[in-house]
Amino acid sequence: MSARDAILARIRSASRGPSANVEEVIRAHQCGPQPLAYGDLVQRFVERAQRLASTVEQVRSRHDVPRAVAHYLEHQNLNRAALCWPEFLDLDWFGARISVAAQRPEPEDEIGITGAFCAIAETGTLMLLSGHDTPAATSLLPETHIAVVARERIVATMEDAWALLRQAHGALPRAVNFISGPSRTADIEQTVTLGAHGPARVLIVLI
Amino acid sequence: MRVGLFLTCLVDLMRPSIGFATLKLLETAACEVIVPEAQTCCGQPSYNAGDYAAARELAIKLALEFADCDYVVVPSGSCASMIRVHYPSLFTDDSEPARRVRALAARTYELTDFLVNVLKLQTVPGHYQGRLSYHDSCSGLRELGVKQQPRALLAMLPDVELKEMNQCETCCGFGGTFAVKFGDISTQMADNKCRNIHASGANAVVAGDLGCLLNIEGRLRRIGDAATRVLHIAEVLAGEQGEVPCK
Amino acid sequence: MQVTALRFKRKAKQNLRNARLQSALSKIQVRFVQARADAIADLDDFEAVRQRATAIREGVLANLDAWLERFEQEATRRGAVVHWAETAADVNRIVIEIAQANQVKKAIKSKSMVSEECALNDALEAAGVQVVETDLGEYILQLAHEAPSHIVAPVLHKTKDEVSDLFAKKHDLPRKTGIAELCREARDILRPHFVSADMGISGGNFLIAETGSVLLVTNEGNGRMTTTLPRVHVAITGIEKVVPTLEDATTLVRILPRSATGQDITNYVSVLTGVKRADESDGPEQFHIILLDNGRSAMLGTELQSMLRCIRCGACMNHCPVYQSVGGHAYGWVYPGPMGSILTPLYAGLANTLPLPNASTLCGACAEVCPVSIPLPDLLRELRHRQSTQDLRPWRERLGLRVWMWLALRPLWFARATALASRVGHRLGGAKHRLRWLPGAGGWTHGRDLPAPAGKTFRALYRARKPR
Numbered sequence: 001m002s003a004r005d006a007i008l009a010r011i012r013s014a015s016r017g018p019s020a021n022v023e024e025v026i027r028a029h030q031c032g033p034q035p036l037a038y039g040d041l042v043q044r045f046v047e048r049a050q051r052l053a054s055t056v057e058q059v060r061s062r063h064d065v066p067r068a069v070a071h072y073l074e075h076q077n078l079n080r081a082a083l084c085w086p087e088f089l090d091l092d093w094f095g096a097r098i099s100v101a102a103q104r105p106e107p108e109d110e111i112g113i114t115g116a117f118c119a120i121a122e123t124g125t126l127m128l129l130s131g132h133d134t135p136a137a138t139s140l141l142p143e144t145h146i147a148v149v150a151r152e153r154i155v156a157t158m159e160d161a162w163a164l165l166r167q168a169h170g171a172l173p174r175a176v177n178f179i180s181g182p183s184r185t186a187d188i189e190q191t192v193t194l195g196a197h198g199p200a201r202v203l204i205v206l207i
Numbered sequence: 208m209r210v211g212l213f214l215t216c217l218v219d220l221m222r223p224s225i226g227f228a229t230l231k232l233l234e235t236a237a238c239e240v241i242v243p244e245a246q247t248c249c250g251q252p253s254y255n256a257g258d259y260a261a262a263r264e265l266a267i268k269l270a271l272e273f274a275d276c277d278y279v280v281v282p283s284g285s286c287a288s289m290i291r292v293h294y295p296s297l298f299t300d301d302s303e304p305a306r307r308v309r310a311l312a313a314r315t316y317e318l319t320d321f322l323v324n325v326l327k328l329q330t331v332p333g334h335y336q337g338r339l340s341y342h343d344s345c346s347g348l349r350e351l352g353v354k355q356q357p358r359a360l361l362a363m364l365p366d367v368e369l370k371e372m373n374q375c376e377t378c379c380g381f382g383g384t385f386a387v388k389f390g391d392i393s394t395q396m397a398d399n400k401c402r403n404i405h406a407s408g409a410n411a412v413v414a415g416d417l418g419c420l421l422n423i424e425g426r427l428r429r430i431g432d433a434a435t436r437v438l439h440i441a442e443v444l445a446g447e448q449g450e451v452p453c454k
Numbered sequence: 455m456q457v458t459a460l461r462f463k464r465k466a467k468q469n470l471r472n473a474r475l476q477s478a479l480s481k482i483q484v485r486f487v488q489a490r491a492d493a494i495a496d497l498d499d500f501e502a503v504r505q506r507a508t509a510i511r512e513g514v515l516a517n518l519d520a521w522l523e524r525f526e527q528e529a530t531r532r533g534a535v536v537h538w539a540e541t542a543a544d545v546n547r548i549v550i551e552i553a554q555a556n557q558v559k560k561a562i563k564s565k566s567m568v569s570e571e572c573a574l575n576d577a578l579e580a581a582g583v584q585v586v587e588t589d590l591g592e593y594i595l596q597l598a599h600e601a602p603s604h605i606v607a608p609v610l611h612k613t614k615d616e617v618s619d620l621f622a623k624k625h626d627l628p629r630k631t632g633i634a635e636l637c638r639e640a641r642d643i644l645r646p647h648f649v650s651a652d653m654g655i656s657g658g659n660f661l662i663a664e665t666g667s668v669l670l671v672t673n674e675g676n677g678r679m680t681t682t683l684p685r686v687h688v689a690i691t692g693i694e695k696v697v698p699t700l701e702d703a704t705t706l707v708r709i710l711p712r713s714a715t716g717q718d719i720t721n722y723v724s725v726l727t728g729v730k731r732a733d734e735s736d737g738p739e740q741f742h743i744i745l746l747d748n749g750r751s752a753m754l755g756t757e758l759q760s761m762l763r764c765i766r767c768g769a770c771m772n773h774c775p776v777y778q779s780v781g782g783h784a785y786g787w788v789y790p791g792p793m794g795s796i797l798t799p800l801y802a803g804l805a806n807t808l809p810l811p812n813a814s815t816l817c818g819a820c821a822e823v824c825p826v827s828i829p830l831p832d833l834l835r836e837l838r839h840r841q842s843t844q845d846l847r848p849w850r851e852r853l854g855l856r857v858w859m860w861l862a863l864r865p866l867w868f869a870r871a872t873a874l875a876s877r878v879g880h881r882l883g884g885a886k887h888r889l890r891w892l893p894g895a896g897g898w899t900h901g902r903d904l905p906a907p908a909g910k911t912f913r914a915l916y917r918a919r920k921p922r
Contacts, residue, residue, distance in 0.1 A: 004538035007747045009694065011519040014755030020517045022524050025698050026664045032506035032705030036498050048718070104735045107649050123719040131732035140678050158704045172665050174730060174737045175682065178723040183675035185637055186715070187591035187607060189478070189614050190485035193637045196590060197644065198675020198722070214912055220872045221905070223912035237809075242916060245865040253855055255816060256847065257838030261859045268863065303910070307809055349818035378775045384816025384851070387897035391467050394901030395779045396815075425902030428888055 031159045034122075039152045041121040042206070048124025052181030053194055054202040058151075065148055065205050066096035067114070072203050073098070078144060082111035086133045088148060105137040112142035112199075117168075118153040118161050119204075123180055126204065127161050129176035139179060145199040147179075150207045210238040211276030213269070213315075215286045217250040217417045222438035225417060228445035229282045229318060235332045236322070243272040251289045254384055261296055266294045267306075270307040278325065279315040282441050283416050292350045317347050319415060319440055321355040328360070333446030336366035341440075342400065342411035342423065343376045344416035356385020357415060357440050364443070372407035374399070381422040397426035404435065411436035413443055455573045455601060457802040459786035462589055462809035466780040475611055482610075486772035490823065496718065497708070507709050508827040510702045511763035514694075515754065521663045521696045522745065532728030534741040545569075545746050546577035549688055552742055553583050556686050558652040564670070565589035566657030567605050568690050568746055570788040571801065574655070585655075586647045588676035590640050601713045602638065603782030606714045606768040607791060611781050618833040644676075647886035654680035654738065656842060658691035659765070660706060661743070662840070664699045667727040668743060671710060671720040678722055687738035689726075693745045694762040702726070705764055709825040712768035713804030749801045757836045761796050763826040770820035770830055776813055785810060792820040792830045795807025799837050872911050881908035 001009070038044040046056045049080040057068045065088070073080055082098040084093075093100045105112060114134070126147050131138040139145050155161050158178070165172070183198030194200055210233055218225045250265030269290065281287035294312045298305035322328045337362065347353035361367050380386065380396025387393075395440045400423055404412045414420055417439060424437035426450045442448045458465070469475050494500045505880035514521050516682070517715040526536045539545040545568075553561065561583055563569065575585045575596070591608035595601065598620055602608030607767050617636055625643060630636050656677055660669040661825045666707075668689045681687050685883030697703050703725075711717040730737030753762055771777040771791025787798045795810040816831040824830065841847050882889050883906020891899045898904060 002538070003540045003544060003747075006540060007538055007615075007745075007751055008519045008522065010747075011522070011693075011754055014751065015518065016515060018516075019511065019520060022520050022663070022698070025513075026514055026524075029699055029701050031701045032464070032510070033499055033502040116782070125719060125723075129563070130734065130737060132731070132735070135735045136678070136682050137736045140675060140682065158707070159701055162700045162704065172667060172725065172727040174726065174728055174734065176725040176727075178680065178719070180719050180721050180723075183673065183721055185590045185674045186485070187589070187594070187609055188477040188612075188617055188633045188636060189613075190481050191633050192606060193634050195641070196637060196674030196676070196680055197588065197641055197648070216872070219912040220876055221907045223908050223915050225914040226916070234762050246915065247862040247865055247868045248858070250862070253859060255835060256836065256851065256855055257837070257842035258855060258859075259839055259842075261855065264859075265862055291498075317836065345815065345817035345819075349822060354877070378815050378817035378819065380775070380815060382817065385812070385815045387895055388851075389463065389466070389776075390897030390900050391470050392465075392776055392779050392813070393815075393897075394540075395470055396775050397902060399775075421905050422902065425888070425898070428886075428903040428905075429890075429901065 034157050034159060038156055041156060042151050044121040045119055045124055045154045048121070049181070049204055052124050054124065054181045054204050056206060058206045062207055063091065065207065066091050066093050066098060068205050069146055069203070070096035070098055073111070079110050082113050083109050083138050083142065084113040085115055085138060088116055094166065100156055103194045105135060105141045107141055109142045109194060111144045111146065112138040113146045113148065114139045116147050116149045116153065118155050119149045119166055120161055120200055121154055122157045125178050125180045127181060128177045129173040132171055136175050136177060139177065140198050143195065143199055144201045145204070146203045146205065148205045148207065208238055208277045209241055209275065211241045211273040211279040212241065213246055213286065214248070215281060215283045215417065218282060221421065222417055222439070224281055224447055225439040225441050226345065226440065228447040229280070230324065230442040230451065231332060231445040231447060233280065234327060236326050241276055243337040246272055246385060247285045249289045250444055251286060252383055254289065261314065262281055263297050265313070266297060266308045267304045269437060270304065270311040273311060274307065277314065278321065280318055280321045281315065282318040284317050284344045284351055284353055285416055285418065287315055288350040290315040300332065317351050317353050317415065320351060320353050323356040323359055329363070331360055331363050331444040333364060333444045334366065335364050335443050335446065337411055338368045338370050338409040339413050340370050340372045340404055340407040341375060341409050341445070342372070342379060342412055342414040342419060344414050345409045345418045346380050347415050348376060353415065360440070360444055370407045370409040372403040372409070374403055379419045379422050381418040383418065386422055393422070397422050401426050401430065401432070410434065411438055413438050413440050415440045455570055455788055455804050457787045457798065459802070459810050460559055460796055462786060462813055465784040465786070466717050469780045470782055474613055478613055479524055479778055479781055482772055482778055486715065490713060490769060490772070493712035493716040493718060497712070503705060503709050504690070504825055504827060506705050507552070507825055508763065510697060514696055514698065515759060515762050517691065518696070518754065521698065522693060524663040525661050525666055527891055528663065529743055534666065534728055534743050537742060537744045539744055539746045542572035542746070542748055545572045545690055545744055546574055549574060550577065550581045550743055552686065552688060553578065553581065553653060556652065556740070558583055558686065560584045560586065560647065560651045561653040561655055562586050562588050562647055562651040562680050562684065563592070563655040564654065564672060564680040565592050565608065567688055567788055568657055568692055569655065570602060571748065586644070586651070588611050588644050588647070588680060589674060590637060593640060593644065594620065601783065602788065602798040603790065604768060604771065605766055611783065630727065648679045648683050651684045653686040653688060654684040655688045658689045658743070659710070660703045661691065661696040661698060662703050662725070663696055665727055667725045669703050670724045670726065671707065671722070672724070673721040675722060678724055681724065681726055681738065682736050685738055686740045686742070687730060688742045688744065690744045690746065691899050692749055692750055694750050694821055710765050710767050713769040713823065713825040724821050739788050753800060758796065758800065758833055760828050761833055763828055764793055765826060767825055769823040769825065773819045775817065775819065776815070792834065796830065796833045796837065804837070804840055804844065808841065808846060812843065869911070869913055873914055876907040876911050879907040883908065
């Protein structure tokens with residue numbers, strides 16, 4: 001008997017409960033208790049994101065993004081060469097004196113500019129989906145991660161994010177990454193230090 | 208109402224004054240108190256050592272002894288919880304003894320819980336002047352929900368100043384035979400408790416379980432504190448602090 | 455990993471005297487206990503979330519076979535390969551086979567307690583595969599050749615200075631003293647490994663049956679690197695970790711980091727489904743998921759089934775006064791604290807772990823904070839019961855209890871014995887009314903006095919008082 005069959009046989013002989021209709025349970029997508037409604041999703045998102053040590057800049061339109069990014073880079077004293085998801089290549093980066101490229105991220109890259117599928121107000125979290133034009137490494141390898149999100153893409157909870165994803169794509173991409181601020185570790189003396197292996201800085205530009 | 212007093216073996220052996228204080232509290236509240244002479248131990252040591260059969264025998268014995276009481280009152284959270292919470296789990300059948308034990312469990316109360324929630328006392332006979340800190344014993348707190356009851360009763364004594372200690376809900380390290388089997392760990396836990404008692408500014412510590420009191424007092428005295436008083440809640444409420452009558 | 459739980463008492467004693475360890479353990483109160491309390495208060499209704507989380511986990515366990523099959527079917531459809539392992543040795547064999555089939559020379563790992571359970575690193579090294587732990591804590595342990603002492607914060611037992619010394623020696627770099635500098639140094643040292651590794655090994659916090667996904671919660675980003683950069687990804691987890699839907703996983707994610715570290719959410723929550731798509735520039739080409747039994751299925755349908763709900767948050771150990779006193783290494787295996795005192799006997803054998811279920815006052819602090827309502831004290835007692843029925847309890851205890859029981863069932867003898875004990879104890883107590891030493895109770899009197907009995911039992915005094 002294979003390990004699989006042996007394990008499953010043991011489980012079957014031990015289970016006492018009535019058998020559940022697996023497909024029915026899945027289709028129901030029952031949500032657990034969620035937070036009470038937030039008055040203003042944007043305000044909640046910004047507050048929580050800042051609490052997680054993300055920086056949030058709000059701009060009026062897509063075209064204001066390069067200027068906001070330039071301002072941040074200047075302020076942080078960072079280089080002005082960035083990797084960028086293709087969806088933002090059309091912006092006037094040149095005018096903001098930032099050079100952008102949409103290539104495969106390498107460990108040496110310092111700045112990664114991405115979009116986000118949506119953002120979650122409850123926890124100040126970004127939701128990114130991997131894909132051809134949305135490589136996961138852009139939000140991971142560079143020390144500075146800049147995410148551009150439209151205000152209307154802010155949903156209340158992770159449950160809402162899943163519903164939005166099912167509606168938009170049906171199936172899951174290879175990787176769904178929920179990002180809540182710069183990477184951190186508290187392994188040494190339980191003291192929080194930002195910038196573990198992932199980005200040490202996260203800028204969220206809200207349009 | 209007929210109230211059976213289950214003393215606990217520890218009170219019987221180590222500190223009878225708690226038994227008399229409990230008696231006084233119940234009698235002052237006009238209860239007819241029965242103290243069955245054949246009572247011994249609730250079986251908790253065996254139960255917590257995994258010997259369920261022995262615990263079952265004692266459960267049946269206890270149920271018989273207190274069969275004619277309307278309530279059974281215990282001046283100990285852990286023994287009360289043994290009867291109220293754990294006895295029923297030892298009997299899954301519907302035999303006569305099992306039914307008796309379940310009935311016993313349903314009418315058994317920890318002392319302060321009984322005074323507050325059944326007798327609904329508004330006054331207590333004792334008097335005490337000083338700064339007290341209350342240690343929440345684990346079983347009473349977590350298995351019976353004894354938290355506000357002793358505090359409500361202490362508040363009836365006008366000259367008591369309650370000084371809550373940090374981590375009043377953290378175990379003192381007694382744990383029955385644990386205190387002997389893992390003496391070093393138990394001592395450290397008692398030590399933490401003593402530190403919190405000292406930091407509270409109280410000059411007496413009060414609890415509802417003699418096991419905890421012996422442990423805390425033992426550590427206090429060993430580290431050279433002969434001053435801090437270690438009292439059972441019944442002793443404080445009855446105004447009989449450590450005095451043994453008829454001696 | 456070798457089980458050394460039988461030495462619990464000796465190790466505990468050493469640890470109690472280890473000032474450095476005690477200082478490290480003293481941080482638990484603020485960093486974990488207080489942080490959790492704040493995070494729980496931040497939820498509108500923790501109790502409701504906990505009830506739902508419990509129901510989700512219990513619901514899965516009632517039909518674990520069906521949920522595992524559903525998970526396997528969906529994961530396979532999305533291009534992952536699902537392996538089943540009966541034992542820890544089977545996990546190691548499967549991972550080595552995958553490594554050899556893919557000419558893997560170097561593997562990077564993110565933190566996985568299941569892989570610790572299997573001692574996977576040793577097995578891989580023996581098979582000629584270099585293994586690099588990338589979670590900062592696990593990396594420190596790998597350098598120091600030590601075992602984790604906490605399931606969430608594996609180097610809880612180490613101070614910053616110890617890490618400074620270790621890094622200076624192993625990295626051959628100038629000694630750093632700041633925590634941020636130490637983290638930076640580890641980042642710089644580990645970064646090349648992420649890029650050059652052929653295989654990434656991770657655990658799995660939850661398996662989602664709906665989508666065949668593995669969900670990972672991490673803070674450092676190494677988990678994402680491990681599952682994104684190497685061409686082969688192997689996720690190892692226990693068969694009990696499956697949950698039905700993304701919504702169910704979400705409920706558990708809402709409660710897991712809060713219970714563990716007091717975070718609302720971990721920095722990264724990754725839901726990984728299948729392999730790199732044809733048009734994708736990153737992601738592994740192979741995704742292997744190993745489901746380990748190793749004693750888990752044997753808990754189903756028994757009094758201990760509820761332990762399988764465990765989501766490995768570590769709240770039980772953080773709140774355990776015994777763990778807070780002795781630290782994780784005393785428990786002698788991968789899982790310490792209350793959850794470890796239940797799991798270790800079940801995975802490693804009752805006779806190899808005798809002290810563990812007894813090393814608890816059954817105070818209930820663990821059950822009070824458990825996010826999936828596991829009645830841990832009852833399970834510890836159940837293991838004591840198993841020790842008792844298998845005659846594994848020490849003879850002195852058995853004898854003592856038997857004498858006590860004999861007396862307790864015979865009130866007349868009980869009265870005589872307690873009267874005698876009270877009288878003798880009272881005399882021994884002397885003027886100060888306390889005993890500094892008592893034969894057979896050295897465990898007590900070594901660190902505490904024993905308040906002396908009053909000289910007469912309640913029973914005797916009551917009879918004398920009663921006029922009737």
